[in-house]
Amino acid sequence: MTVTQAPSQAPETAKPLRRISINPRESGIYVAFALIVVLFTILTDGVLLEPQNISNIIVQNSYILILAVGMMLIIIAGHIDLSVGSVVAVCGALCAVLTVEMGMPWLPALLLTLVAGAVIGAWQGYWVAYFGIPAFIVTLAGMLVFRALTLWVLGNQGIGPFPDEIRTLSNGFTDGYLGNIGLGPLGGADLVSLLAGVAGVAAIFLVQWRQRKARLGYLQQVDPFPVFLLKAGGAALVVLAVVVQLARFKNLPWVLVLLTVLVLGYSLLANKSVFGRHIYAIGGNRQAAELSGVKVKPITFWIFVNMGVLAALAGVIFAGRLNQAGPTAGNAFELDAIAAAFIGGAAVQGGVGKVVGAITGGLIMAVINNGMSLLGQPSEIVMLVKGLVLLAAVAYDIWTKRRAA
Amino acid sequence: MTPILAMRGITKTFPGVKALQDVNLAVRSGEIHAICGENGAGKSTLMKVLSGVYPHGSYDGEITFEDERCRFSSVRDSERRGIVIIHQELALCPQLSIAENIFLGNELARGGLIDWNRTNHAAGELLRRVGLDENPVTPVSELGVGKQQLVEIAKALSKKVRLLILDEPTAALNDTDSAHLLDLLRGLREEGVTCVIISHKLGEVRAIADSITILRDGRTIETLQAAEVTEDRIISGMVGRDLSQRFPPRTPSVGEEVFRIEDWTVHSPVHSGRLVVDRASLSLRRGEIVGLAGLMGAGRTELAMSVFGRSYGKDISGRIVKDGREIHLRSVQDAISQGIAYVTEDRKRYGLNLIEDIKRNVSAAWLGGLSRHGWVREHEEHRVAEEFRARMGIKAPSVRSVTGKLSGGNQQKVVLSKWILTDPDVLILDEPTRGIDVGAKFEIYSIINQLADDGKAVLVISSELPELLGLCDRIYALSRGRITGEVDRADATQERLMQLMTTDRE
Known part of the structure; x- marks a missing residue:
């Protein structure tokens, strides 16, 4: 019974099936996105889709989308990262210190910041993967620790302005x-x-x-x-x-170019690489994965390192956009990133989700934000709607799952 | 005697499936009534209809209990009438005490506050009735499965049970605990409690039941009086054909030794210093099917998993020799690359990713072999999965079907496919037919035979002695972590094995 042996009997269907296959659980999110865009286009008399507004939506939400990509991988593996907002802040601050106060050129400063993000991720990944502390606790601690580090690095005040290249990356256009x-x-x-x-x-x-x-x-x-x-x-x-x-x-916008590269790269990684497949296997059934020879600990470790690097990138872009690294930067970003992942089809138990879904989830919130502020709605109403959308998305996910069972 | 319970014309439909079709069941007052049938025959569904898990209106047909029409809309309704169901997976809260579990949802309270003295006292009384000598304040997590089962029964008794339904009550119990449980049920029968018991263990059914109703494919086939039937008679009712042979024929051709462990010793990771496997040695030869018999807790799974890349235990010592060369298996990856495969006894917890499809489960242990430079060759993966689906006879619309929705037998075939794909020389199969119906068992046996014919060495761990006797060329017996004997097929009998399995340490 070796694998290379030809099938002992012909497959039941000698011809490939040509059939429409729609998975309501996965496609619901894209339909919802389309409906929301149509709704706000009508409500805003088309302002939503005007050239400048589309550009704004992308530039204003790029850092959340970058975080959502990393967060998706973490949630697929069955973990969570509450610290990304603070990591955004501390990495933005570090980049400001390197470029503004120490006068380092932008590229080495950016790379050093990304390395710092990796180190932060490795620190958290170690406690989660090798020490076995739940990610919720480790990253809750991280949320406090890295916020404290931010305040310490900045001396409780904003640092700016940033070099032009970094501002171009965040705000600029090709x-x-x-x-x-x-x-x-x-x-x-x-x-x-x-x-x-x-x-x-x-x-x-x-x-x-x-x-x-x-x-x-x-x-x-x-x-x-x-x-x-x-x-x-x-x-x-x-x-x-x-x-x-x-x-x-x-x-x-340069961030759109960057985002496109990230989405393509990470989609490929998640769907087609052995590493990505192992993330799904761990989230689906950790013990079965372990007994199938999946190296659970290293993989868990590396997805946190990855999250750290992406949070550092988001931190630089956010600071560059404001042209200043501030002590409150990145506040509550973790919640937006987590919400984006769950709206985008991640499951609370892990094992399910797509990178494109996380981006779509992030864009849904971005369009709601943008559309409602175009309509002049106060921020409390926006928050209320976003909260209900998150609840509805997860409810829909559970409902489709229950109906299928 | 008059029937205490009559279910007539019960039909229950799920989207796309008729789970029950015009099922009739009549249970006489004060009897033990067994329900037999293959997996998927509808036994559990029928009991869920009876106990109100599926509320009135979600099925057709009528239920009469003690001469009253019943329309239960929830489990609480049926419990109020004295119908209590104990599910296969025990539903106890491990951190709570025995007494708390017994009165959970039914607390003995005064003015909203629980009366602990009365609770613990009443629990003690109930424990005496079920013959469990434990303090009612002991947390349930400290009890073994057998004792937990007794707590469940005590809980049922606390609800003034008239009809007790047990779904596979002895599936997880060893022989002593099973015997005790069956005695308890006989005692309850004397007290006037009627029992409905679902069981795969036909010997047990014969020993305890007064009548037997057989279901097949969601229909009632027949109701037999237990006194006059044989096991083979029950089986032929269940499978709808005479099963002249429970095991496929095979002519073994055994080659040289491929795998051997020597003085294998494993300590418990939880209780430090406790020996779980004690200087065990065994050897496997090419093309040979070897059995490992032992009672629950003898250390069978622990032995297998500790060999399989140290997946269990600590302070492991001993030698593993493969093809005449000593090897060191420090991780599961080592074991896989050395051609060892371990098929778990608990496929849902340790064997499958239930939310993924067949394809991704089949490839899970061999992704490296299906990839190039770290990238999975997805079409190759699909082709391989399709091939296994056809060859193993996995009944599913496509390899994209989610494994969580397959029947036990098909799930087991997926797990076997996963490990056969790694092209192992040695396969350790832990309870390969647990929870699988009779027809699928035969298919699994055929696959095992085929593996041996392909020159692989197979070690089968099983609680069912007839299975080992029917399948294996040679059988080792394990008792309390020690290999207490080795029996050839020709000399093996259930009695001889049982004797070795219960040999105490000298």
Whole structure:
């Protein structure tokens, strides 16, 4: 009974299935996002989707989205990280001290800050993975410790302004290397951004098409061709629309470029790498994973290191955006990041979730925030709505699970 | 005698499945009535209908208890009528005391405050009735499974039980505890308590039941008077065919030795200094199926898991020799790469990721072999999983089906697939057919035979002696952590093995 041996009997279906498969538990979040966008577009008379506003939404929420990516991996593994807000603050402060007070060039300062984030992550990862203290406790302690460190580093006052390069990373836009091009009634738009958008769309089609071909080759189930076109076309259309709007405003924000790289990279890591698969295995059933030879402790350790690095990156970007590292930076960011992950389909017990889901969850909150402030709603109402959305998202998740059982 | 309980025309449908179809059950007052059937036959569903877990209106048919139509909308309703169900998984709170557990939800209180003296006194009385000699204030976590089972029964008695339903009460008990429990049930019968018992252990059913109702595929097949039936008669009712052979035939071709442990000694990780495995030695040969018999608590699983990359125990000493060379297995990864596989006795807790699909469970222990530079070759993974689904006969619509929804037998096939994929030379199978119905058992036995025919050495750990006798070429007996004997297939009898398994340390 070796693996290489040919199947002793032909698979029941000699032809690949072409069938529409929709998982309500996973797709619900994207439908909800679309509905929320439509709702606020109508309520704000289209202001929500105006070029400058789209750009604002992305730039103002980039650091939460970066945190949400790391948080998703931690929650999939069945842990939680309450300290990211404080880590954001202490890393922003460190970067300010290095660049502003010590005059270090921006790139080494940024790299050093990321290393500091890794060290912080390693500290917490050690207690969680090797010492066996629940992550809730370790990171609750971290939340206090790193906030205290922030105050100590900053001497209880803000430090700024940051070098231009860091501000550009947080707030700036790609240059219009090739100049503008007229888009008829839409006015002028940046050619580089448009080309990037077209390249992105082409990549979507290419990757989807290759995956479909491969799946057909292995006799797996695929969508019928029109549905495939509709799905890929829909994704392409959204990407293109966002890019056109951004190109009409001020080209692509650098943080969007960064976020795109992070999302692609981490999606790949989570879905296709052995490391990523092991995270899901640990979250799904830790003991079974251990008995299957998964190195539970090192993997737990490294996802906390990863979270530390991403929190440091978010810290630099947040400080750069405000052009100052302040003692209260990052307050309650952990809650937004955790909420983004849960709205985006993570399960409380772990083992479930997607990086794209965390981003979508973060964007849902971002659009609610932005849309309601455009409507002039006071912040308490915004908070109330966000809280109810979080509750509704998790309730929906549990409801679909119970219905399936 | 008049029936105390009559269930007529019970039909219960879940989305897509008819779990029960026109089931009838009549239980006479003061008898012990056994319900037998393969896994998935609908036994537990029927009991959940009776006890109100599925409320009135969610099923069709009618229930009459003590000449009254019953429409229970919750478990509380049925308990008020004296129908108490004890589930397979015990529902006790481990940190609470025996007395607190007995009166949980039913507290002896005055003016909203619990009267502890009365509670503990009453609990003591109930413990005496079930023959459990423990202090009522002892936390339940300090009791073994057998005693916890007795606490459950005491709890049922505290509710003035008229009809006691036990779902697989002896599944987790050793023979002594089982015997004690069966005696207790006989005693309760004398006191006028009617019992419905669900059990896979047919010997036990024959020993205790007055009548037996057999379910198959959600239908009532027949009700038999226990005095006149044999085990084979019950089995043929359950599977719907005469099972002339419970074990597939096999001609063993045994080769040279591949695996040996010598003087293997393991200490308990919890109680320091306590020996769990004591200088055990055994050897396995290519193409051989070897049994490991032992009572619960003899150290079978502990022996297996400590060998499997030190997954259990501390202060482990002894030698492991594979293919004539001593090897050191410090971790599960070491064990896997040395060609050792361990299939756990508790597949839900230790064997499967129940929220993931078949594909990802099959590949879980061999992702490295299915990947290139740290990236999983997903299509290859899918192909391999499909291949196993076909070859092992895993009944599921596709390899994307979530394992948590499969039946016990199919889950076990997924776990076996996972380990066969690692291409091991030595497989340790811990209770490979626990909680699996008769038909699926036969399939698992065939797979085990096939593994041996492919030249692998297989060590089977089992509580069921007939299983070991039917399957193995050679059987070791383990008693209190020591190998007390080795018996060849030709000389092995249940009596001989039982004698070795109960041998005390000299």
